[in-house]
Amino acid sequence: MSGINLSYSNTGTIGTSDADVLITLNPDHHPSADYVRTLRRTLTDEFPGVQFAFLPADIVSQTLNFGMPSPIDIQIVGRDVAGNRVFAASLLNRLRKVPGLADARIQQPADLPRIFIDVDRTRAQQAGFTQRDIASNLLITLSGSQQTTPTFWLNPRNGVSYNVITEAPQYTIDSLQSLANIPLNANGRSNILGSLATMTREAGNATLNHYNAQTTIDIYGTADGRDLGGVSDDIRKIIDDAKAELPKTSSVEVRGQVQTMNDSFSGLFAGLVFAILLVYLLIVVNFQSWLDPFIIITALPGALAGIVWMLFLTHTTLSIPALTGAIMCIGIATANSILVISFARERLLEHGDATRAAIEAGFTRFRPVLMTALAMVIGMVPMAIGLGEGGEQNAPLGRAVIGGLTIGTLATLIFVPVVFSMIYRRLAARRLRAAEHVVQKP
Numbered sequence: 001m002s003g004i005n006l007s008y009s010n011t012g013t014i015g016t017s018d019a020d021v022l023i024t025l026n027p028d029h030h031p032s033a034d035y036v037r038t039l040r041r042t043l044t045d046e047f048p049g050v051q052f053a054f055l056p057a058d059i060v061s062q063t064l065n066f067g068m069p070s071p072i073d074i075q076i077v078g079r080d081v082a083g084n085r086v087f088a089a090s091l092l093n094r095l096r097k098v099p100g101l102a103d104a105r106i107q108q109p110a111d112l113p114r115i116f117i118d119v120d121r122t123r124a125q126q127a128g129f130t131q132r133d134i135a136s137n138l139l140i141t142l143s144g145s146q147q148t149t150p151t152f153w154l155n156p157r158n159g160v161s162y163n164v165i166t167e168a169p170q171y172t173i174d175s176l177q178s179l180a181n182i183p184l185n186a187n188g189r190s191n192i193l194g195s196l197a198t199m200t201r202e203a204g205n206a207t208l209n210h211y212n213a214q215t216t217i218d219i220y221g222t223a224d225g226r227d228l229g230g231v232s233d234d235i236r237k238i239i240d241d242a243k244a245e246l247p248k249t250s251s252v253e254v255r256g257q258v259q260t261m262n263d264s265f266s267g268l269f270a271g272l273v274f275a276i277l278l279v280y281l282l283i284v285v286n287f288q289s290w291l292d293p294f295i296i297i298t299a300l301p302g303a304l305a306g307i308v309w310m311l312f313l314t315h316t317t318l319s320i321p322a323l324t325g326a327i328m329c330i331g332i333a334t335a336n337s338i339l340v341i342s343f344a345r346e347r348l349l350e351h352g353d354a355t356r357a358a359i360e361a362g363f364t365r366f367r368p369v370l371m372t373a374l375a376m377v378i379g380m381v382p383m384a385i386g387l388g389e390g391g392e393q394n395a396p397l398g399r400a401v402i403g404g405l406t407i408g409t410l411a412t413l414i415f416v417p418v419v420f421s422m423i424y425r426r427l428a429a430r431r432l433r434a435a436e437h438v439v440q441k442p
Contacts, residue, residue, distance in 0.1 A: 031392050037224065040102065053103040053220070070103065070220035071228060071257030074235065077214045078250025081205075085110055087250070088217045091242050095219065098234045100226025107218040111203040115179065119197040127196060133186035134196065141168045141182050176201070227317035229265075232258045261320075268323040275327055276300060279334050291423065292345065296337040298419050302411025303333040303404040310403020314384075316396050325400030332376060333408035336369045337416050344420050354424035358417035366413060373409040377402050 023039075025032060036054050043052045055069045074091070076084040088106055095104050117138070119131050151164040173179055180194025193199075209216045223231045232254060239252050246252060276297065283293035307326050311318065344361035348354060383398030 031386060033224075033392065040224075051105055053105060054222070068220075068256050069107075070222050072101070072221040072223070072232065072235065072254070073256035073258075074219040074221075074239070075211055075253045075255055076217040076219075076246075076250055077211060077253065078247055079215060080247040080249055081208075081215055081217070083247035084215075084217045084250050087242070087246055088219055090245060091239070091252075092219055094238050094242060095221065095235060098231060098238065100223055100231045101221050101235070102224035104219065104221040107220050108205055108207050108209060110205055112205070113201065113203055115176070116200050116202050116204075117193075117197050118200070124196045127191050128189040129184060129186055129191065129196060134184060134193070137184045137186070138182065138193070140166070142173070143167060228258060228261055229318070232261075264320050265323070268320065268327075272323065272327060272330070275330055279330065283334075283338065287345075292341055295416060295420050295423060296334060296341050299333045299337045299408055299411040299416050300330060302415060303329045303408030306403040306405070306407025307400045308403075309407065310399050311396070313403075314399050316399055319396045321394055321397035322400045325397040326404060328397075328401055329404030329408060332372065332405060333412060336365075336372060336409065336412045339369060340365045340412060340416055341420060344417065348424060352428075354428060355421045357424075358421035361420075362413055362417045369409060369412055373405045377405055 023035070025035070040052065040054065043050075053070070074095075076088050076091075078084055085106075092104060092106060095101060119134055121131060124131065124134065151166070152161045153164050154161050168182070173182070176199050177194075179199055180192065182193045184191045184193060184196070209218055221231075221235075235254060239254070243252065280293050280297055283296055284290055287293060304326065307322070307329060310316075311322060316322065340361045343365055344357045347357035347360050351357070380398040380401045383394050384402055385398075386392045386395040
């Protein structure tokens, strides 16, 4: 596939049954989401029976996931591991029907073959070995000595130190009998594993996860073609319907980026409301009036409508960058409205005609307002297109700013002067009637 450089790593994250494949893209690549969709479809067809999952490689997504491999993490928490696994399998079958949910899987494989080594501690102690000694010897023999006793070799030619890892060849350990003949050495004493432990083949969990000291079964997934919020809402509905099958001592929680998104959205929406309120109060202090700041912020609904319009037009989901762009639009739209209203007030004090003052403010402030908006919009075009590495992540911010300023600028130059004219004409008419009423009094 054009645009892809491929690097293979056989380091298993769970066991020997899985591996990581690191994919790097060429500088002239298309959006990474397109490659993910193509590979997800192609690999599933080419390798039936093999499960593929695409994990984020960028630091931003990993940070938002809190180190978890997927943005959606459904945790079944409780001590009843067997019951939780049955519930997880049933829940997974239902979740696979959710539109937009991809790479749904149980993170902890069950019934994987393994060899259980039961050390006879009494016999080992009599032979001068502890359980730690036996485990260290097995680790060195089967996995290498890098973790326990790292060894380095200094190349005299270039002065570079290299890690030297020693381990037993895999072809020499091909049966339980050969495993029992592994030599053990500790404290000057030697023995073999078979004389101190018994080995049996069995099936079991490859790994056990814990959250707050509680055993968990994790169902991972990611959103594809839909926004994360919509997928998470469907997931919560399915979980609520399936809770009757959950073991009594267990609970289900949706964590990962979903939890982060909900917390962040709550904070950003609160920040958005606080920003509007704070801007209004600051303008009140500056203008010494409650009315003019209200006229100024009438441009904000237009800016917010432009943001929603642009996100809908570009099929961009509401996200943290988009909300950040919304806050930026509020500041710029407010600043432009202040330019218009401040000039309109000056003209109103000169000749007293609200309509004429509004028209003059619109024409006079047309150029500075338009220049400010155009400079911001043009500067955001590369970001909105998503150019460069990781550009897709910041694209919602640029699109939100462009849409908000486009409609917000029209509202500033057209709607705000109209509101100014209407309000001050009514105030003038009310004052005139009040003055006439005072004159008519005997």
